[in-house]
Amino acid sequence: MALDLRICPSCGDRADRPVAVGAELSCVRCGHRWPFRRLPLFALTGPSGAGKSTVGPLLTSRFAGEVVVLEQDVLWADALRGDIRAFRGAWLRMAAMLHQNGRPVVLCGTVAPPELEPLPERVFFSEIHYLALVGSAESLRRRLRARPAWREWDEPRIEEMLEFNDWLQKSAPELGVEIFDTTDVPPEATADHAEKWIRSHLPGSRIERD
Secondary structure: OOOOOOOOOOOOEEOOOOOOOEEEOOOOOOOOEEEEOOOOOOEEEEOOOOOHHHHHHHHHHHOOOEEEEEEEHOOHHHHHHHHHHHHHHHHHHHHHHHOOOOOOOEEEOOOOOHHHHHOHHHHHHHEEEEEEEEOOOOHHHHHHHOOOOOHOOHHHHHHHHHHHHHHHHHHHHOOEEEEOOOOOOOOOHHHHHHHHHHHOOOOOOOOOOO
């Protein structure tokens, strides 16, 4: 069986738009159907500077052996930088392959439902849960200005990120995104909230949400 879930293990055809029925994939070309693990994906999102890169490493120690925590920017390479849709699709395929090992993925990166939900690779996941870490404009501006020069956070780029922060908070209810404001919250407390959010959505979880 191919690790790339787009490839039919029977005829070898690669689907541009995979078809899933429950926990089975179906080949449009030959009709072959085969089982796969269809797990939830966790998107820990929000504007740059809100704490994703700080919380991610804290979550890895808390979820060792249970979930896989990944940093989205690691694939932000020249080959994908010019095509954001291909970049998002590559990440979803990567997460789906990891899911076949039985552990859900937490993807840390600046993303919103309109960027993931329409993609063909969305079919590989039972659900995508979104938790957005946000902050006040003042706190984000201060954090981004303090970043090292190689990150290239000039003032126009900072303002663009602040616009995303504002849009995300206003649009969260209609997008189905949970918001957590990190402005005055220490990293460990933010990690506590993210951990509880993830555990409440894990398959078979009995954790009651607030």
